[in-house]
Amino acid sequence: MTSKYFRDVDQKFILSRKRYKSPKCNSVHDVTIWLSKAHLVNAVISTIFKRLGLGLITLFLVSIIIFSAINMLPGDFGQAVLGQAATEETVAVFRKELGLDKPAFFRYLDWIGAVAQGDFGTSFSGRASSGIDRSRPVIDLVAPRLSNTLFLAALTAVIAVPIALFLGITAALWRNSWYDKGASVATLTTISFPEFFVAYILILLFGTLWPLFPSLADIRPDMAMADRIYASILPAATLTLVIVAHMMRMTRAAIINLLASPYIEMARLKGETPRRIILKHALPNAWAPIATVIAFNLAYLVVGVVVVEVVFVYPGVGQLMVDAVSSRDIPVVQACALFFAATYILLNLVADIIGIVTNPRLLHPK
Amino acid sequence: MNNGTTSPKSSDQSPDQNDVLLEIRDLKIEGFADEKWNPIIKGIDLTLRRGEVLGLIGESGAGKSTLGLAAMGFTKAGCRITGGSIVYDGIDLVSATEAEKRALWGTDLTYVAQSAAASFNPAHRLIDQTIAATVREGLQSSQAAKADARDLYGALSLPNPDTIGDRFPHQVSGGQLQRVMTAMAMSSRPKLIVFDEPTTALDVTTQVEVLLSMRKAVKEFNTAAIYITHDLAVVAQMADVIKVMQHGHEVEEADTRTMLSDPKEEYTRSLWSVRMLEKEPVHSDDIVLSIDSVDAAYGKAKVLHDVNIKLPRGKTVSIVGESGSGKSTTARVVIGLLSASTGSVSFNGERLPAHLKNRTKEQLRKIQMIYQMADTAMNPRQTVGEIIGRPLEFYHGLKGADADKRVIELLEQIDLDESFFDRLPSELSGGQKQRVCIARALAADPEIIICDEVTSALDQIVQEGILQLLLRLQKEKNISYLFITHDIATVSAISDEIVVMNHGAVVEQGSKDAVLSPPYPEYTKLLLSSVPEMDPDWLDAVTAKRSS
Known part of the structure; x- marks a missing residue:
């Protein structure tokens, strides 16, 4: 009889209805939930491989675009390297040596075939025809610069992402307050100035007026980690000021967007405090858009920082690429472009995975 | 074993009058x-x-x-x-x-x-x-x-x-x-x-x-x-x-x-007026639309199994069933949004192409549809005049002053005046929105209108108004309705014939009186006995009957 059953339930409840602190839950039951999570990992991994495959296809298409775009650069490469004085014969020999006389299609196949085996070719500059052979493999030119760029990006991310998340979440919690307005005004102000301007202001303040940090970030491979961080503080601070606003505003917007949902009203009607509503009820559903914005900004840190590198004389990959473009060093330009594309694809992949892992609809299908 | 429930009044825990x-x-x-x-x-x-x-x-x-x-x-x-x-x-x-x-x-x-x-x-x-x-x-x-x-x-x-x-x-x-x-x-x-x-x-x-x-x-x-x-x-x-x-x-x-038993106010009585609305069913053998052994699927998921429905001219056939029973999918097959995998839909004895992009303009014109959510079925940036005017231009080539005149005629038919011409959907009430959708369907001058849960989102008093409008239009223009609903009160108010669907198949089909009176197939019985009645003891009676 159901009604009797109900009374039993109630009796049990009254017996256990004492006020005591709940211990952290680690019953057998929770372990089974955890185990059922483990087999879901398979589903996630297969999704990751699928996305990686799609990423590779994208990268392949991008390589075609890069190659075509560079082919369309005006001017003759041989002429540019050898200078005005070179005779037509010298230029022709030089072009033959580099394989530039072959049709574009075959040059593309040569290049992409080598890249697929990890060989990015040899830099055009310092070739034998221009005198002594001082040319270097592209990988030797790009790799150290690349690691510098990634170091600066990682340092900036470690500073900027927590600040942006904290500001975004607290601004959503105290929305329309003076704090919220202050945070918005401050971050929007810093994003509104050009990067080089922010950089010079920081140099003026912390390099000249109060000389706390070096204004030249000329880091070298033999420096200790602490020294590298110290030297990179000002460029990292500049980049932080530039990217925090976007991430913070989107975090705030993603959370506030959810606050009109019926389940947030339900949470309020269950007596949840504003803080718990933001952290426990809105934030878990807002990770996907937040991750996308963060990925976008981190990609920017890798591929878009040439101005900041120039201001601080930071030996990053951006400056290398600009130099390579002006000296028509095609293999280096192509390698940099391909690397930038791969960064975008990888970071977006990570954002997608975060989107999947934080969405129970995708993680636990019906 | 659900017979342990108590009636709300016979409870031994009747509230103490002073314990506020x-x-x-x-x-x-x-x-x-x-x-x-x-x-x-x-x-x-x-x-x-x-x-x-x-x-x-x-x-x-x-x-x-x-x-x-x-x-x-x-x-x-x-x-x-x-x-x-x-x-x-x-x-x-x-x-x-x-x-x-x-x-x-x-x-x-x-x-x-x-x-x-x-x-x-x-x-x-x-x-x-x-x-x-x-x-x-x-x-x-x-x-x-x-x-x-x-x-x-x-x-x-x-x-x-x-x-x-x-x-x-x-x-x-x-x-x-x-x-x-x-x-x-x-x-x-x-x-x-x-x-x-x-x-x-x-x-x-x-x-x-x-x-x-x-x-x-x-x-x-x-x-x-x-x-x-x-x-x-x-x-x-x-x-x-x-x-x-x-x-x-x-x-x-x-x-x-x-x-x-004894409501004091007129308003209270009007609240359940839709339940009082009754239509005398008429039988007819002049079939305007015939759905013959239709199977349909979304991708691999098969949703319709051998559906046969006949719609007589100038009459109303109601399709009832729970959500997921295939009612709306049937409508999508008729209108050509979803192609039937087997079987056919015939209009006036002539087989219609399965997908709407293969149908002629004339075939499209004659079958119109009205949706449950009038809100989402209208472009929020268009005025009522534009919304109703569009089918006039598309199907009849009416433009300018001619079209405006016709729009105002249509507005009169749905009991709205010409002051609505320049209004946006956001400036209309729920019932008025649904009326505009009806006018838009009428503008094409159709022979069949498919009504997909058109009154479900509306209050009962507004529902009654919409149903009476539909009945009047049917009488004036001899339009046939395929009326999809899960509400039995609406069904008895508007239909001539009833089709009961469950799990994508037709359970029962026949005239209203035949379907709504015993003996019922098992599912129809469950469906009908689930419709709440005004009797406060109804729920107890249902549970008693089902558990016995």
């Missing part, structure tokens, strides 16, 4: 809209005793939900209390601080929302949400509360009560979610539960089970409840006392039996 739990006096609430404060609740008194269930009914916009939430001391964003008092158990909720009210919410005062699917947080497991407030306030340990929640799931007849809580909201059906939400509201053993239209979004067959579980829970724990609905038949099953509201005022209040 909640007292609202002269409450006034305003809401901010169109840049000014508009009154929503205009001075309402309400008294609720311990263990008593108060039914609150009225049309949408009457202020029922606002009053229900105010009973918990809660006002929605953009609303404010401008006068009166709400005293719960000696605490004045109007002057109480947020923190004081938060201590009551989720424990003493709980809430069951209309859309359970939207009101559960998609990121958390059901059982964690069920016990959150109980554990937070330290009423029980997490383990004890979880064990209790599983017992409650079982008592509310949820399937797999031991494991259903480990699921996420999207893994559970709407009717089950609504019961989980009831369990959530019961977890802390509250003194007052506010049910805000908890069964409105459910199918009739599911509604009965949910109603039953909710009433059982309320009676067994002697919880007071405010039950908000626009359906008088539903509230009759739940409430001890019924209060009728209109435009923020109280119309009348009386105990359930008095209210049903």
Whole structure:
């Protein structure tokens, strides 16, 4: 009889209805939930491989675009390297040596075939025809610069992402307050100035007026980690000021967007405090858009920082690429472009995975 | 074994007349809209005793939900209390601080929302949400509360009560979610539960089970409840006392039996007028549309199995069934949005191409469709004139002054005047929007109109108006309707013939009288017996019959 059953339930409840602190839950039951999570990992991994495959296809298409775009650069490469004085014969020999006389299609196949085996070719500059052979493999030119760029990006991310998340979440919690307005005004102000301007202001303040940090970030491979961080503080601070606003505003917007949902009203009607509503009820559903914005900004840190590198004389990959473009060093330009594309694809992949892992609809299908 | 339920009146825990739990006096609430404060609740008194269930009914916009939430001391964003008092158990909720009210919410005062699917947080497991407030306030340990929640799931007849809580909201059906939400509201053993239209979004067959579980829970724990609905038949099953509201005022209040047998006010009587609407069914053999052995699938999921339906000219065939029974898919096949995998649709004896892009303009014109959500079926940036004018231009090549003249004629046919010509959909009421959609379908001058749940989103009084309009148009223009609905009252108001569908197949088909009278196939019987009746003993009778 159901009604009797109900009374039993109630009796049990009254017996256990004492006020005591709940211990952290680690019953057998929770372990089974955890185990059922483990087999879901398979589903996630297969999704990751699928996305990686799609990423590779994208990268392949991008390589075609890069190659075509560079082919369309005006001017003759041989002429540019050898200078005005070179005779037509010298230029022709030089072009033959580099394989530039072959049709574009075959040059593309040569290049992409080598890249697929990890060989990015040899830099055009310092070739034998221009005198002594001082040319270097592209990988030797790009790799150290690349690691510098990634170091600066990682340092900036470690500073900027927590600040942006904290500001975004607290601004959503105290929305329309003076704090919220202050945070918005401050971050929007810093994003509104050009990067080089922010950089010079920081140099003026912390390099000249109060000389706390070096204004030249000329880091070298033999420096200790602490020294590298110290030297990179000002460029990292500049980049932080530039990217925090976007991430913070989107975090705030993603959370506030959810606050009109019926389940947030339900949470309020269950007596949840504003803080718990933001952290426990809105934030878990807002990770996907937040991750996308963060990925976008981190990609920017890798591929878009040439101005900041120039201001601080930071030996990053951006400056290398600009130099390579002006000296028509095609293999280096192509390698940099391909690397930038791969960064975008990888970071977006990570954002997608975060989107999947934080969405129970995708993680636990019906 | 559900025969242990008690009737609301025969309960041995009848409320003590003096034991007042909640007292609202002269409450006034305003809401901010169109840049000014508009009154929503205009001075309402309400008294609720311990263990008593108060039914609150009225049309949408009457202020029922606002009053229900105010009973918990809660006002929605953009609303404010401008006068009166709400005293719960000696605490004045109007002057109480947020923190004081938060201590009551989720424990003493709980809430069951209309859309359970939207009101559960998609990121958390059901059982964690069920016990959150109980554990937070330290009423029980997490383990004890979880064990209790599983017992409650079982008592509310949820399937797999031991494991259903480990699921996420999207893994559970709407009717089950609504019961989980009831369990959530019961977890802390509250003194007052506010049910805000908890069964409105459910199918009739599911509604009965949910109603039953909710009433059982309320009676067994002697919880007071405010039950908000626009359906008088539903509230009759739940409430001890019924209060009728209109435009923020109280119309009348009386105990359930008095209210049903002897309503004082004209307005109360009009609330269930749609249930009084009856149409004399006429049989005809002149078939305008014939659906022959149609199978259809979405991708690999097969949804229609050998469906045969015949629609006589100038008559109405209603397709009834629960959601997921294939009603709307049948409509999509007829209109050509979904191609049938086998079988055919014939119009005036002529086979129609399966997909709409292969149909001629003339074939398209003759079959029009009206949708459930008039809101989303109209472009919000177009005026009524543009919305109705478009099919005139597309099908009849009417433009400029000719088209405008015709639009105004059509507006007159749907009982709207030409002042509506330049209005946007956002400036219309729900009923007016649906009328404009009807006019848009009429503009094509169709022979068949498919009506997909066209009255489901409307209040009963507005529903009646729309149904009468459809009946009148049928008489004037000899239009045939394929009328899709899950509401049996609507069916008996409008149809000549009825098709009952379940799991993508036709269960029964015939004239209205034949289908609505015994003997029934098993499923039709279940469907018909699930439609709430005005009799307050109806739910008990149903449960007694089903368990015997």
